[in-house]
Every structure is written in C-alpha cells, then in structure tokens.
Amino acid sequence: MPISIPGQFKKAAAFINNLKPMTKRQEIPDSTQAGLYLVMQPSGALSWAVRTKIDGKASKVTIGRYDEVGSGDHRIGTLISPTQALNVTQARGIAERVRNDAKRGNDPRHQKVNKTGIAAWFDDFIKAARTTGFKGRAVKASTADEYERIIATNIKPHWTHVTDIRTLDYRDVEKLLDKLTPGARRNAFAVLSAFFRWKPIARAIGHNIIELADAPAKPESRSRVLLHDEIKAVWKAAEKCGYPFGPMVQLLMLTGQRRDEIAELKWNEIADETITLEASRTKNSRPHAVPLTPLAKVIIEALPKIVDADGEPSEYVFTTTATTPFSGFSNGKKALDKHCGEPALPEWHLHDLRRTCATELAKLGVKQEVTEAILNHKTGKVSGVAAIYNRYDYQEEKRDALVQWANRIQAITADNVRILKKSA
Template sequence: MLPAQHKRAAAFIKNLKAPAARQELPDDGVSGLYLIIQPSGALSWAVRTKVGGRPVKVTLGRYDEEGSGLGRIERPSRTQVLNITQARDLAVKVKKDAERDHDPRLLRAEKSSLQYWFDEFLRTARSTGFKGKPVKASTADEYERIIETDIKPHWKHVTDIRTIDDRDVKTLIDKLPSGAQRNAFALLSTFFRWKPVIRFIGKNVIELADAPPKPQSRDRVLSHDEIKAVWNAATACDYPFGALVKLLLLTGQRRDEIANLKWSELSETFDTITFEGSRTKNGRAHIVPLPQLATTIIKALAERPRVAISPGKMSDYVFTTIGTTPFSGFSNGKIALEKHCDPALPDWHLHDLRRTVSTELAKLRVTQEVTEAILNHKSGKVSGVAAIYNRYEYADEKREALNLWADRLQQIVIDRPRPKLVASQ
C-alpha cells in the first residue's frame, strides 16, 4: 500500500522493482486509487468507483515524479503524466463525478464530442438554466426535440465540437425546411453563446453565422370542408395523434400544450384543463374549460391501458408512446393523418387549427376578449395597460364559447345525405 504521506509515498515508488506479473498497489491517501505496476516497469494511476451502482475502473494517467507541471488536472487521459498529488486530486474529482452518475470513462472519451456537450446543455437547461433559473420544462423538451430531429442527423460527421465553424451552421440551416430553420438557429445561438462551450471551443461560432430570414406570417384558415376532412382523418388515425388533433381543433390551444398534457392537469370529471404558468408560452397560468365532446374523447383515452414507466408507476402523460416523455412525432403523425384526408389539404400546418378556431369563434359572435382568454393570448384588444388592470378570467364565457364551437363543429363534420334530384315532369 502506498503511504499517505507524500514524501514517503514518493520514496516507496522510487524503490519499486518491476514485478513478474501486473500488480495494483492501493493508495492509503485516497480510497479507490491504485498505482498499477507493469512487468515492463511502466507505472500508471487508476481509480475504482461505482456509477449507477455498477463498479468501474478509470485510468487517470501515467506516473511521473514531477507530474505534468499543471496546477490542476481536469479529466483522465492515458497520455498525461501525474505525480502523487495530481493523481489523488483527480481521483477525488472522478469519484465525485461518479457519485452524480457522470460516467468518468465517457467524460474522458467524449469531452470533445458533440453528444457530450448537447447532454451537458440539456442538463444545465433543466437544472440551473442559463440565467439563474431552470428553463420551462416544455422549452427544455423542445430543445431536446430540435437537437435530436434537426441538428444531430446533419452533424453525424462532427467528431470534435472544436472543428465546427459558421460554415457548418450555414450548411445545416440550409438543409432544414423553412419552418425549422429559425428554431434550430435560435437553439444554436443559445448553445454557442453558453460560456462553457465558448471556453472549450475558444470562440463564439454563431457570431459569424447569418440568421435565416423571418418567415412570412401565415393567415391560413381551414374551410368547413377542410375542417371536416381533418376531423374524419383524425378519427381514422391511431392513438395518440388522432385524438390529439381533435383536442386541438376543439380547444384552439397550442400544439405543445396539448401534446404535453398530463392526467394531473385534468379535473376529476375531465371537463377542465389547468395549465401552470411553467407550461404556457407566456408564463401565465391558464384554465381551459372542455366541451362535452372533448371530455368524451379524454374519457375514451382514460379507458386505454396506461403506459408504465416503472413497475407499479404509470406515466402522467395523456399522449405518450414510451411513458417518460410526451408525444413528439408530429411530422410522421401529420403524414399518417394526411393519408386519410379526403379531399387532400393543400399547404396546412397544425397551428392553422388554432387560427381556424379563433376565426370560427368570431363567426359565432364571441367577443375578442373571450377569444383571447380561450387562446391565452393577450396581444389584441386586451393588452398593455388594459391587460394589467383587467384580471377577469372569463371562466363562464370561455365555457359557453367553447360549447358553442363544439356544437358548430359537430354540425360541420356530420355526414348529411345528399338531396335526391327529382326529374322534372
């Protein structure tokens, strides 16, 4: 065993003889630290610890009496040299990382990889955030979706994050559809302006990249025939996308707010949704009264077997395929739905359903204040100073308006027999 006292340990190592077979000498100074002696006489440091309850062994570096000359060694490396003090300090750091379930072997191998930094970025977003508080859960989920769907598939060739420059950003953005370009660029702006990334790369990559042009504002509103086509297609679609689309069309809520809906956000009778401020785009708590047709859809979903996330624990997400995360396969879901659309719909997005609901509410003579309360959207008639003083929630009016819209929607989608033509005499 290596003595805990530095000078005695150094003298002990100096007098070691090459063994006939590989040996490991435990250190008396730091539990789990070993000096490995090879028959060739080569000496190296390793630490044994546990990650997630499983034992792991991490090579810290080679032994050298003088060490690397650096005051602090940040991560393990087979090529670096460590004296006794450096090896003990690094062993303590590695063990602390392991206690936080950060596999030090991966930290060593992937510190420069894109995957490592995206993982750290998402972990920071959910824990401490970038401005002193965690980002909203829905925002972090959207970060993860953009990374997995729009960025990583196009940057498979990147093996070291330090090789990325503004040309890689431009090439990536050019490959994306117009609707995804600005979202991806906004995420990369946050990512490459994050101080740990700047320190590691040595520059701010995004400074030289041009932001994609702002997309033109859409004004697409579905006609009654198109509303009927979408509703019937949603009826033909499997869980979860069909029911999700129907609730979007019945309530006018934002796509992610319904897609991320939790059973705990629903009232016992399934006739009300209560969103906390952390779940909404504007940070305002929002109550959505559900018409009977929406309640019927949710009751049918409640009768389905819930997805388990662990033995005896069911997922809280209403729309999910794996239990631990909400449904996010919108592109594939829309493709599947469009196969059932008759007639086919030209150039439409899920967000058009929200605009369509707003337009149909206006046709039903619902006031703008109530419509904005339903949409949780304070940018129109009730805004500015008026919004500050108007704290009325329009609860009864919202329920009445959504009931009117549900009745009208049922009239739109019902199949009526065509009148028979009578031949003239």
C-alpha cells in the same frame, strides 16, 4: 511525373479550383511539402492527407478537408481532425508537424488532444438548461424539451462526423441550415445561438461562431384557416388515425390550444370539466384554464390509460412510452394527411387549427377578449392599464364560446348537414 500543386498560394488555389473529379480516387502531391497530398474523390470531395512512416510502417494520416479560405481558428495546427477546414498554407503547416512527430517516434494520430464529441456537448447543454440555466435560473421544462427535440431531429443527424467541437466554424452552421425546411431552420438557429453563447462552449472554441453565420430569414406570417370541408376531412382523418395522435388533433381543434400544451397534457391537469395548465406549461408563463365541452369530455373519457413496465399508470394523457409525452408529430401528421384522402389538402400545419378556432369563434359572434382568453394571448384588446386591473378570467364566457364551437364542429363533420347562415 504526376502533376503537383503549385507552391504559391494563389496559384495553388486556382489549380485546385480547376481540378475535375474522375471515375477513380486521385491523390495529387504538393510541390512544397513532402508527403502532403490533396485527395479528390469521384464525388468531388477534397481532403488533405499526409503519407509518412510511423513505427517503420507506411501510414496515411488524414488531417482535414480542403477549403480555399481555411479556418480562422487560431488553434489550427494544434490538433488533427479529418473534419477541420484547411487551406493550402494551413495544410502544409500541419503536414510538416505530422512528419516531424513521426520522425521522433510519436504517432500523430494519437495526439487529438482534448477532443470532445459534439453529442456529449449537446447532452451537457440540455442538462445545464434543465438545472442551472443560462441566466441564473433553469429554463422552462417545455423549452428544454423543445431544445432537446430540435437537437435530436435537426442538428445531431447532420453533424455525426464532428468529433471535435473546435473544428466547427460558421460555414458548418450555414450548410446545416441549408438542409432544413424554413421553419426548422429558424428553430435550429435559435438553439445553436444559445448553444454557442453558452460559456463552456465559448471557452472551448474561443469565439462565438454563430455571429458570423447568416441568420435565416423570418418566415412570412401564416394566415391559413381551414375551410369547413377541410375541417371535416381532418376530423374524420383523426378518427381513423386512432390513439394517441387522432384524439390529440381533435382536442387541438376543439380547444384552440397550442400543440405542446395538449400533447404534454397530464391526467392531473384535468378536473371539474376543465384543463388547468400551470404557468410553467404555457408560452406566456401565465396559468390557464380551458373549459371542456361535452364533446371534449367524451373524447377524453374514451382514451386508454397507458401503464409502464411496472404496471404503474402514466401521468401523460397522450403517450406511447408511458414515461414521456407524445412526440411523433412528423409521422402523425403524415398519417393524418394520408387519411384525409385525395386530393390532398393544401399545405397546412397543426397550428392552423388554433387560427381556425379563433376565426370560427369570431364568425359565431364571440367577443375578441373572450377569444383571447381562450387562446391565452398575452396582448390584445385588453391591454395597458385595463390589463393590469382587469383580472376577470371570462371562464363562463369561454365555456359558452367553446360549446358553440364544438356544436359547429359537430354540424360540420356530420354527414348530409348544411350550416345555414343566421338570418338578419
């Protein structure tokens, strides 16, 4: 007689915890509920299944995955999903309902009521972000784009098995976060916080599961600044990468702007030797003008004009599709690092180019308020009452500072050129 799961809850949990996977799949019957089996895969994965007759034929219905604690969802028992978390008591309750439905001639597998795939929920969430928003107005287009990118790259691939949003709990969130890098972890948690607070989701699930999940620790503030040899390596590697990622990296280095502000640059934002960004395109929601140095203009003038399938020119400066801005940062960075050669540069991010620009401007003697104007920082040396009344944009000072920085880059990247320190 095969060994079965004990009837008492605590003994049953202890029994299951002591099970060891074997080379073949195991089905362990429950001693209390007829037809209920705990299925253990060779990998150690545990799930619940009910064996019964449906329309006179022997059938197996997977009702969930084993979890010692189980789900706190009050709707457990009203739906059947292979992904929901069930403890022993919950599995026995659902198994009884499945067998009773089968006896009445109802196929329990077709009673997955009000099931909505998670991909559809995420699509509606992005649509809402772009239209009605969550606080009475639509979010910035760049924010909605970032939501969409994070969902597509860091969330959806790990939740492809989720066919019903109601089966998720906080442990699913924590397991997803554990699979991501520290930076991606924070981004995914921020998006999921907004997602699970969204009213349609809150109504569908009945509570905010993100509140029970442990928030990722705040990453340490980065201080990485590229050395001159590293600046040269990155610049030369960017030349080898070619369009669109290579020249985009060079403009990031020359201008000190944020990654997406350059990656999403449009042709109509370039005029009169200046990049002009509307408030909706900047992180602090303030319009921003970036003077273009002669070197930056040379790079931009050499860029190809991409056209769409109808032969119409793309509005984006950096694009691979003609209809959307460049977004392949991961692959682009890998190619860039490869072209940097051996030994590999110590870990660095594209955002470090912005910090490097600010540091080098300080070395050149550029005033802090001018550097902050170049970076479009909201706070800094000019603050308080002075910030309210001082509306000077430092445009000429910004241009002069960036010309000095471009000259410094040319000296750094030129072969057999050594930069001498200023004499006293």
